Amino acid sequence: MKKALWALVLFLGMIVLAAPALAVDRPDGKSGWYTTIDSAAVIAASGSYTTASYDVHYAAGFFSLQYGHTGSGTATVSYLVSNDNSTFTTPLGGGTIFTGILAADGTVSTEFAPDFCNYIKFVIAETGGVSEITTWTLVPGIR
Numbered sequence: 001m002k003k004a005l006w007a008l009v010l011f012l013g014m015i016v017l018a019a020p021a022l023a024v025d026r027p028d029g030k031s032g033w034y035t036t037i038d039s040a041a042v043i044a045a046s047g048s049y050t051t052a053s054y055d056v057h058y059a060a061g062f063f064s065l066q067y068g069h070t071g072s073g074t075a076t077v078s079y080l081v082s083n084d085n086s087t088f089t090t091p092l093g094g095g096t097i098f099t100g101i102l103a104a105d106g107t108v109s110t111e112f113a114p115d116f117c118n119y120i121k122f123v124i125a126e127t128g129g130v131s132e133i134t135t136w137t138l139v140p141g142i143r
Helices: 002-022
Strands: 037-039 048-050 065-070 074-084 094-100 108-112 117-124 135-140
Touching: 037 065, 065 094, 065 117, 074 135, 094 108, 117 135
Parallel strands: none
Antiparallel strands: 037 135, 048 117, 065 108, 065 135, 074 094, 074 117
C-alpha cells in the first residue's frame, strides 16, 4: 500500500512540476487570438497598405490568415517581422502569404509559418497595376 501511495505522490509531483511547461504563456490565459482588420480605405493600383503591429511573442508558432476584398484589383498579402516593434523587415524567406488574389476568389484562408519574431505586421499590395482594391478584410489567427 505504501508503494502505491508513494507512486501516486511521485506522479502528482511530476504533474505539478510539468504544469508550468504545459501552461499557456499568456497573461490573459487564452490559448490563441484572432482579430478582424477591416478597411474601407482604397488601395490604389500599385499601392499598398501596412497594418499596425501585433504582439505575437506568446504564440506557439501556429499562424493562419483569412483574406478577401472587393474591387477589380489583384492582391498580394505578405508580412513583416520585428523583435523590437520598431524596425520591421521582410523575412529572408520572402514573407508572401497570398499572391494574385482577385475579388472573384472570395475569402481565402491558409496557414503560414513566419520567422521567429515578437511582432508582426501585414502588408496588402495591389499588384495588378491597373485597378484598385476598394474594401478588404484581413483576419489573422495566432495560437
